[in-house]
Every structure is written in structure tokens, then in C-alpha cells.
Amino acid sequence: MRVLLVHPSPLLYSEIYLRLEPLGLERVAAALRAARHDVRVLDLQIFGHREYFRELETFRPDAVGFSLNYLANVPEVVDLAIETKRRRPRCFVFTGGHSGSFIGPELLDHARGALDCAVRGEGEASAPRLLEAIGDPKLETLPGVVTRHGLGPAPPLLDDLDRFPPARELTRRRRKYFIGVLDPCASAEFTRGCPWDCSFCSAWTFYGRSYRKASPEAAAEDIARITEPNVFLVDDVAFVQAEHGYAIGREIERRGIRKAYYLETRCDVLLKNREVFAYWRRLGLHYMFLGVEALDAEGLRLHRKRVTPNENLRALEVARELGLTVAINIIADPDWDERRFAIVREWAMSVPEIVHLTVGTPYPGTETWMTESRRLTTLDYRLFDVQHAVLPTRLPLRRFYEELVKTQAILSRKHLGVAAIRQTASLALGLLLRGQTNFVRSIWKFSRVYNAERQYGDHQRPVTYAMRPPQAPGSARPRPAQLYVHVPSSSGRAGRAEHA
Ligand code: B12
Numbered sequence: 001m002r003v004l005l006v007h008p009s010p011l012l013y014s015e016i017y018l019r020l021e022p023l024g025l026e027r028v029a030a031a032l033r034a035a036r037h038d039v040r041v042l043d044l045q046i047f048g049h050r051e052y053f054r055e056l057e058t059f060r061p062d063a064v065g066f067s068l069n070y071l072a073n074v075p076e077v078v079d080l081a082i083e084t085k086r087r088r089p090r091c092f093v094f095t096g097g098h099s100g101s102f103i104g105p106e107l108l109d110h111a112r113g114a115l116d117c118a119v120r121g122e123g124e125a126s127a128p129r130l131l132e133a134i135g136d137p138k139l140e141t142l143p144g145v146v147t148r149h150g151l152g153p154a155p156p157l158l159d160d161l162d163r164f165p166p167a168r169e170l171t172r173r174r175r176k177y178f179i180g181v182l183d184p185c186a187s188a189e190f191t192r193g194c195p196w197d198c199s200f201c202s203a204w205t206f207y208g209r210s211y212r213k214a215s216p217e218a219a220a221e222d223i224a225r226i227t228e229p230n231v232f233l234v235d236d237v238a239f240v241q242a243e244h245g246y247a248i249g250r251e252i253e254r255r256g257i258r259k260a261y262y263l264e265t266r267c268d269v270l271l272k273n274r275e276v277f278a279y280w281r282r283l284g285l286h287y288m289f290l291g292v293e294a295l296d297a298e299g300l301r302l303h304r305k306r307v308t309p310n311e312n313l314r315a316l317e318v319a320r321e322l323g324l325t326v327a328i329n330i331i332a333d334p335d336w337d338e339r340r341f342a343i344v345r346e347w348a349m350s351v352p353e354i355v356h357l358t359v360g361t362p363y364p365g366t367e368t369w370m371t372e373s374r375r376l377t378t379l380d381y382r383l384f385d386v387q388h389a390v391l392p393t394r395l396p397l398r399r400f401y402e403e404l405v406k407t408q409a410i411l412s413r414k415h416l417g418v419a420a421i422r423q424t425a426s427l428a429l430g431l432l433l434r435g436q437t438n439f440v441r442s443i444w445k446f447s448r449v450y451n452a453e454r455q456y457g458d459h460q461r462p463v464t465y466a467m468r469p470p471q472a473p474g475s476a477r478p479r480p481a482q483l484y485v486h487v488p489s490s491s492g493r494a495g496r497a498e499h500a
């Protein structure tokens with residue numbers, strides 16, 4: 001069967017700092033190829049819709065699968081599904097991905113028959129089974145498949161993360177993938193899932209709070225196959241198990257691989273496993289993202305981060321001692337007033353780290369989605385991108401955006417401004433000489449993208465597809481299993497028991 005897998009367009013806000021390869025789609029593509037399908041991947045972060053329609057005509061796919069990791073991409077994907085069915089009525093059209101897994105039935109409603117199904121959870125096992133079942137009523141009862149007849153059983157977890165290494169050869173114009181000065185940059189995955197349970201996050205609910213590891217040999221082999229000099233490790237929390245981090249590192253050393261790495265982890269993990277991060281520093285780790293989220297104990301408690309402000313500060317010190325460039329994230333609550341923004345600005349300017357500010361947003365699949373008692377002020381998917389306020393703001397909305405953008409601009413000037421550029425000038429020049437323009441271009445995009453008037457204006461756009469709001473906002477804390485997409489296997493549970 002000819003299968004076209006499509007990643008939707010980027011959100012402008014994330015494009016400033018990075019653009020990354022669609023690793024999930026590349027893994028699904030590998031599984032479909034193993035089942036002898038003829039697969040192509042099209043990344044609309046790089047190509048336009050015109051290219052998509054050209055693929056429809058020239059490749060003539062029998063099936064098109066869209067990746068829906070992000071809610072903000074829902075309208076685009078629904079529109080593309082409708083147009084695909086109009087042009088190729090016999091083509092089987094489906095979605096998969098993180099956010100899509102939590103809202104399958106509403107996606108099918110929006111598409112009014114143009115989507116044949118939505119796949120919940122990991123795609124490696126489900127997608128081949130799904131394509132095999134096209135035209136057979138048993139499709140409706142497949143694990144992880146949502147059709148207009150309802151939800152099939154919960155999808156099982158992939159038994160072995162080594163099985164389908166990403167089909168990176170299917171993504172074109174790979175020089176477009178970058179994060180900051182890691183330009184160009186590939187992505188890789190060492191582990192999947194997260195043993196913690198933060199209230200605002202759906203990483204743990206998606207994988208049923210399981211935690212799985214690739215074998216050190218397969219992880220190193222995958223890095224060896226990467227041709228780019230830089231690698232973004234997509235693990236939710238890197239090196240939760242120090243031994244696993246060492247084992248991969250030793251395999252990488254044994255193969256003589258030298259790359260620059262970016263990874264994301266928790267402050268308490270960095271404190272506990274400092275030595276493994278020091279080891280990776282020697283292997284090429286340069287940049288680290290730490291989800292600090294809140295500066296005060298009460299904020300951390302509300303997010304259920306299970307760390308203290310003191311641990312967060314100590315972790316920043318450790319990262320500095322290791323010589324890592326660190327970016328951290330703080331969640332701005334829509335309830336913030338001018339004083340709260342000012343406190344964060346002051347703190348952020350007092351530390352050398354890059355500080356990002358995102359807006360607290362209840363997402364389907366998170367605990368907050370059910371427990372948040374404040375009513376959503378919008379049901380526009382496009383505003384669920386952690387850059388817009390979807391809950392009532394204490395300040396008038398326009399003022400809130402002015403404060404947000406002012407804060408982001410001040411924080412960005414720290415690392416994207418002229419003074420900082422001067423420091424990175426030789427680096428930027430080197431990139432330009434190698435024909436890599438992503439980083440340098442990103443510097444100029446900031447004021448075009450972060451603009452209070454524009455963010456406020458985004459709320460006035462007509463809404464074609466409205467989200468289904470939470471059924472009982474402000475309800476009691478749900479049982480974790482009520483939120484899960486995947487029901488963890490016994491090995492997944494073991495991973496959690498050891499490390500939570
Ligand atoms: C890397 C990453 C990014 C990259 C995007 C890379 C890319 N082009 O795909 C960047 C940094 C740009 C990014 C940005 C954002 N991200 Co992000 N991101 C991740 C992260 C850490 C890893 C994704 C990944 O590669 N995983 C590994 C691959 C193998 O898994 P996967 O993509 O999920 O794919 C599997 C399944 O989903 C499924 N699947 C996926 N697509 C398809 C398609 C079909 C047809 C099928 C059948 C199956 C299928 O099968 C795959 C294999 O099992 C996840 C957390 C996570 N653990 O997933 C967060 C995550 C997805 N991001 C999140 C968010 C909120 C964002 C942002 C909105 C905010 C932000 N943090 O800046 C932005 C906006 C993104 C945008 N639209 O531009 C949230 C999503 C929350 C939600 N419910 O919507 C997550 C879960 C992080 C979190 N803990 O909250 N992100």
C-alpha cells in the first residue's frame with residue numbers, strides 16, 4: 001500500500017528557537033516499511049500545502065496519516081483531511097499522535113466523515129495493524145483505534161523500543177532542522193515515558209506513567225546513523241537512571257562518535273545523577289532544558305513537581321559548574337498581575353540562564369483539564385499553544401499580553417540581543433559559512449512573532465472548529481488510570497516503582 005505520513009505546519013512561536021524532525025512519524029514509517037508498505041513522509045514545518053497536494057497527485061497514496069501531537073494543529077489537519085477526501089475519496093485518512101490521542105471522537109466529529117479513524121497512543125504497532133484491517137469491520141475493535149462507532153480497547157505498549165529505528169532517510173531538506181546554535185540538528189530517543197505525575201502535563205498520562213529504555217547498543221547505533229553534528233534528545237526526563245546514561249555513553253565512546261547534544265531533565269534528577277551529566281558533558285552535552293515551572297513552593301506544589309525551590313536553585317548551580325548552557329521554563333498563570341511579572345523579570349535577569357515563559361494551559365489528557373475550576377475563555381484550538389491565555393486573566397487581556405511580551409522580550413534580549421550576538425558572532429558566522437541560516441534568521445524573527453497586539457488579535461479570529469470543553473470543570477482529582485491512553489504493562493510498572 002502507498003502511505004503518506006504528514007507532520008502539520010509549525011507554530012510560529014516555537015519556530016523562533018527551533019524546528020525539529022518528526023521523529024514519531026519516522027518511527028511509524030519504519031514500522032510500516034517493515035510491513036512492506038511504500039511510505040513517504042512530508043513535513044509541513046518545511047514544505048507548504050502546495051507540496052502536500054502535489055504528493056497526493058503524484059504519489060497517489062492509498063492512505064494518509066497525519067501526526068497530531070499539538071492541539072493547535074487540529075484545524076489545519078481537519079481541513080487537510082476534508083480536502084484529501086474530496087480529491088481522493090477512496091484514500092484512507094487517519095490521525096495519530098499525542099494530543100490526537102486524547103480527543104479522538106471530537107476529531108471525527110469535526111471532520112464529518114473525512115477522517116476514517118484516529119489512532120490513540122504509540123503508532124508503531126497500531127498503524128500496520130490498521131492498514132491491514134482496512135475494509136474489514138474488525139478495524140473498529142482494534143486496540144487504540146477510534147472510529148465513528150466508538151473507542152477500541154486501550155492500545156498496548158510497544159514491547160521493545162529498539163524494534164523500529166526512525167526512518168530518517170524519508171525526511172527531506174534536513175538542514176532545516178535546528179535548535180538555537182545547534183544548526184543543523186537531528187533528534188533521537190533513549191527512553192519513553194515519565195515516572196512522575198505533574199498535574200499540568202500529559203507525558204505521563206499518555207504512557208500510563210510507564211518508563212521504558214532503548215538498549216544502550218541500539219541507542220548508540222541510532223546516534224551513529226545520524227549524519228548531523230548535533231542531536232536533540234527528546235526524552236521527557238533524560239538520565240532518570242544513571243546506569244542507563246553511562247551504558248549508552250560507553251557505547252558512544254566505543255564507536256568514537258562525537259556530537260553536540262541538547263537534552264531536557266528535571267532539577268532533582270540533575271542533583272541526584274550529577275556525575276552522569278558530567279560524563280555526558282565530556283561526550284558533547286552542551287545545552288540542557290530544566291523545567292523549573294515555578295519560583296515558589298506553593299506554585300511547585302500546585303503543579304505537583306515534587307521538588308523544592310531550593311533544589312531548583314541548587315540544580316542551576318550544578319549545571320553552571322558543569323559548564324552547560326541552560327534554558328529553563330517558568331509557567332505564567334493567567335491570574336498574574338504586573339507585580340508577578342515584575343518579580344519573574346527581576347529574578348530572570350539575575351541569573352545567567354535563558355528563561356522562557358509559557359502560559360499555564362489546561363490540556364485534554366492532563367489532570368488540570370478536569371480539576372481547573374476557572375472556565376475556559378476560548379475553545380479555539382489554535383490558542384492552546386502555551387503562548388495564549390485560555391483561562392480568565394486578572395489583568396485585562398490586552399494588558400496581560402503586554403506584560404507577557406514585555407517580559408519575553410527582556411528575557412530574549414539576554415540571549416538573542418545584540419550584546420549576546422556579539423559573543424556568538426564567530427559561531428553565527430561559522431554557521432553562515434556552512435550555509436546554515438536557521439539560527440541567524442531566528443534572531444530577527446522575535447519582534448515579528450512576539451507581539452501583544454497580534455496575540456490579543458488572535459482571540460478575535462472566527463472559530464471554525466470548537467474544542468469540546470471539559471465535562472465537569474472543577475471536579476475532584478481523577479484516578480490516574482482515568483487519564484491514561486496506554487495501560488502500563490508489568491515491565492512499565494517496574495520502571496516506575498524503581499524511580500518515582
Ligand atoms: C520534541 C518535542 C517537541 C518539539 C517538536 C518536534 C516535532 N517536530 O515533532 C518542539 C520542541 C518543537 C515542541 C514544541 C512544542 N511542544 Co512539544 N514535545 C516534544 C516531546 C518532548 C517529544 C516528542 C517526540 O519526538 N517524542 C518521541 C516520538 C517517538 O513520539 P511521538 O512524537 O509522540 O510519536 C509517537 C506517537 O505519538 C504516535 N504518533 C505520532 N504521530 C503519529 C501519526 C500517526 C498517523 C500515527 C498512527 C501515530 C503517530 O506514534 C509515535 C511513535 O510511537 C513531547 C513529549 C513526549 N514525550 O512526547 C513534547 C510535547 C508533545 N510537546 C508539548 C507541547 C505543549 C509543546 C508546545 C505547544 C509548547 C512548548 N513546549 O513549546 C510546542 C508547540 C509545538 C508546535 N506545534 O510547534 C506537549 C503536548 C501537550 C499536549 N497535550 O498538547 C508534550 C507532551 C510535552 C509535555 N510534557 O507537555 N515539542
Ligand code: SF4
Pocket residue numbers: 194195196197198201202203204236237266291
Ligand atoms: S517530570 Fe516533566 S515530563 Fe514528567 S510529568 Fe512532570 S513535566 Fe511531565
